[in-house]
Amino acid sequence: MSMPFFGTATLMMPGPEITCPYLRDLYIAMEMSFSDDALTQAESLFKRLQLLEKRAEENGAPKETLATIAAARKAAGFAAQKPRPQSIR
Numbered sequence: 001m002s003m004p005f006f007g008t009a010t011l012m013m014p015g016p017e018i019t020c021p022y023l024r025d026l027y028i029a030m031e032m033s034f035s036d037d038a039l040t041q042a043e044s045l046f047k048r049l050q051l052l053e054k055r056a057e058e059n060g061a062p063k064e065t066l067a068t069i070a071a072a073r074k075a076a077g078f079a080a081q082k083p084r085p086q087s088i089r
Contacts, residue, residue, distance in 0.1 A: 022056040022065050026072060042079035049073035 018024045029048045053069045061069075 022061045046076040046080050
């Protein structure tokens with residue numbers, strides 16, 4: 001049995017309970033906010049999702065779960081690569 005990646009959390013969301021631990025961790029990762037800077041937040045999310053994807057692969061998560069995590073990771077990666085706006089001084 002694997003340990004929760006982002007700690008234990010009570011999810012307050014409508015609909016069915018997320019029973020897959022990796023998808024639950026994906027949901028938590030997507031809800032976490034570490035910075036007001038959107039690009040820094042995207043970079044942080046990308047790194048967290050890389051770790052989650054690696055852990056899920058190592059523990060034999062279903063291919064559908066891996067595909068869902070990979071899609072979220074790719075989207076975060078694209079967001080992190082956007083050029084930073086020039087600051088006005």
